[in-house]
Amino acid sequence: MMRRSYRAIRIIAAGAAWLLCASAAFAAKTQNVVLIVSDGLRWQEIFTGAEEDLLNDTTGGSWLPEEDLRKRYWRASESERRAALFPFLWGTVAKRGQIFGNQAVGSVAQVINGMAFSYPGYNEMATGFPNPAIDRNEFGPNPNPTVFEWLNKFDEFKGRVAIYGTWNAFDEIFNKKRSGLVMQTGWTAPKKPHESASDALLRRVYETLTEVDEEGPPDALLQIPLLDYVVTAKPRVLFVGYGETDDWAHQGRYDLVLDSAHRFDFFVKQLWDTMQAMPEYRDKTTFIITTDHGRGSGLTEWKEHGVEEKGSENIWIAVIGPDTAPLGERNHVAPVTQAQIAATVAAFVGKDYHAAVPRAAEPIAPVLESTGNGFASIVALNALQPDQTLGPDNLKVYLSNGAGAFALPAYVADGIGPLYLASADLNHDGLPDLVSADYGVSLFLQTSAGVFAPPVSLYSGGACRPSLSAPEKGYIRLGPAYCGPTNQLTN
Numbered sequence: 001m002m003r004r005s006y007r008a009i010r011i012i013a014a015g016a017a018w019l020l021c022a023s024a025a026f027a028a029k030t031q032n033v034v035l036i037v038s039d040g041l042r043w044q045e046i047f048t049g050a051e052e053d054l055l056n057d058t059t060g061g062s063w064l065p066e067e068d069l070r071k072r073y074w075r076a077s078e079s080e081r082r083a084a085l086f087p088f089l090w091g092t093v094a095k096r097g098q099i100f101g102n103q104a105v106g107s108v109a110q111v112i113n114g115m116a117f118s119y120p121g122y123n124e125m126a127t128g129f130p131n132p133a134i135d136r137n138e139f140g141p142n143p144n145p146t147v148f149e150w151l152n153k154f155d156e157f158k159g160r161v162a163i164y165g166t167w168n169a170f171d172e173i174f175n176k177k178r179s180g181l182v183m184q185t186g187w188t189a190p191k192k193p194h195e196s197a198s199d200a201l202l203r204r205v206y207e208t209l210t211e212v213d214e215e216g217p218p219d220a221l222l223q224i225p226l227l228d229y230v231v232t233a234k235p236r237v238l239f240v241g242y243g244e245t246d247d248w249a250h251q252g253r254y255d256l257v258l259d260s261a262h263r264f265d266f267f268v269k270q271l272w273d274t275m276q277a278m279p280e281y282r283d284k285t286t287f288i289i290t291t292d293h294g295r296g297s298g299l300t301e302w303k304e305h306g307v308e309e310k311g312s313e314n315i316w317i318a319v320i321g322p323d324t325a326p327l328g329e330r331n332h333v334a335p336v337t338q339a340q341i342a343a344t345v346a347a348f349v350g351k352d353y354h355a356a357v358p359r360a361a362e363p364i365a366p367v368l369e370s371t372g373n374g375f376a377s378i379v380a381l382n383a384l385q386p387d388q389t390l391g392p393d394n395l396k397v398y399l400s401n402g403a404g405a406f407a408l409p410a411y412v413a414d415g416i417g418p419l420y421l422a423s424a425d426l427n428h429d430g431l432p433d434l435v436s437a438d439y440g441v442s443l444f445l446q447t448s449a450g451v452f453a454p455p456v457s458l459y460s461g462g463a464c465r466p467s468l469s470a471p472e473k474g475y476i477r478l479g480p481a482y483c484g485p486t487n488q489l490t491n
């Protein structure tokens with residue numbers, strides 16, 4: 001391949017102040033985790049879409065007529081371009097999850113191995129720390145166990161941790177011999193004891209297709225046994241490695257870099273849809289999607305990567321799943337590293353890899369906590385009791401930004417004299433929502449951390465002021481009102 005080189009948000013009631021608590025550390029709903037890598041896919045394409053200067057034969061090596069290529073991938077704005085290239089990533093993952101690495105908006109994701117090519121990158125993400133001895137792709141068997149090998153030792157995961165990747169070097173990186181992981185890699189034809197007609201057809205294709213790249217097949221050939229394996233064997237922890245985005249860049253074919261990037265996005269969607277349709281995976285599966293290294297920039301260096309090509313250390317990391325707050329494209333956040341991926345994979349399935357392997361970097365906290373940082377935030381009502389004057393009041397949301405530290409309050413307009421407040425995740429998006437009671441009852445849906453949609457009036461009782469009790473699972477009890485019966489607010 002020419003790879004040259006928390007559970008959230010219990011509300012603790014105390015007077016009129018409520019705490020939005022994230023209990024930190026581990027995800028609660030995720031039971032299965034999938035790490036997906038598209039080799040050498042630049043953050044530039046992820047965040048800005050196709051690069052105009054490369055949409056031609058001269059600098060982009062395109063065999064496709066420029067006009068056709070532009071029709072496929074060129075759009076006037078960055079946001080349209082990236083959505084055209086990666087419809088699932090931007091239409092679903094970035095809406096319901098988080099994505100790091102857009103340096104233009106203050107989010108940096110990097111490899112720390114100092115080499116910025118494949119084996120050092122896969123080693124860093126899979127073991128949690130760089131190994132300076134690994135200085136070539138032909139390094140041989142990885143001396144350090146990966147987080148996948150580590151997880152496979154637990155009873156609940158044993159035999160259900162798998163590596164599916166096009167590159168044959170994954171056999172060494174994940175140490176096939178020692179780790180005993182389920183592996184489908186390189187040109188090894190998928191074999192089954194009892195072959196169906198389509199199994200036999202797939203095996204014949206593997207056995208007879210011209211090996212344009214002797215290190216591995218096209219991505220589409222991996223997708224077939226991958227989906228079959230997921231449906232039949234139901235793995236708990238899965239690694240998926242696609243290679244074409246790197247291969248075509250090394251070949252200097254920007255048209256095929258874009259086509260394979262677009263297909264990669266489709267393959268991720270296909271895997272997501274397949275898993276979400278299965279009861280074993282629905283609403284309890286997290287995807288971490290990333291790349292092993294960046295590449296150079298400009299008219300020539302986009303083809304290659306490594307220490308020579310400046311910027312090759314820059315990557316991107318996206319996460320979607322039931323425990324990750326929908327904060328979308330992250331901006332102005334602390335940098336994240338590739339080494340953090342290993343402990344993040346483990347944390348999603350409830351295991352503390354960093355404690356077991358202290359050299360490994362800590363998990364990426366913001367994707368594991370529904371409030372985004374693991375500290376409790378506070379919501380207060382500012383109504384005075386007894387009312388001094390009647391006038392519009394507010395909820396005050398103090399988002400935590402560290403232990404015992406809070407941002408300046410964000411005000412959310414409420415009605416007249418709100419007196420009661422309760423919180424529960426009423427629309428099941430992982431973010432706690434608020435219900436306040438004044439002389440009516442209003443619902444404030446939290447759309448991203450500390451941001452609430454305009455209130456929806458649930459009850460406009462006028463003279464009756466209902467009380468609200470602490471939430472139970474997914475609903476808030478509308479307590480005895482000053483008048484009227486007890487009710488429940490549910491969605």
Ligand SMILES: [Zn+2]
Pocket residue numbers: 003039040117118119246292293
């Ligand atoms: Zn690579």
